[in-house]
Amino acid sequence: MNTADLIWMNGEFVSWEDAKVHVLTHGLHYGTGVFEG
Numbered sequence: 001m002n003t004a005d006l007i008w009m010n011g012e013f014v015s016w017e018d019a020k021v022h023v024l025t026h027g028l029h030y031g032t033g034v035f036e037g
Contacts, residue, residue: 003016
């Protein structure tokens with residue numbers, strides 16, 4: 001699988017190494033998200 005060098009996070013492009021999600025993020029605790037289909 002090819003991965004991008006940068007990803008869009010919080011309104012800016014960041015590298016994969018710098019992309020971190022806080023442990024209290026709503027999506028991690030409650031499984032909310034956006035799904036295609």
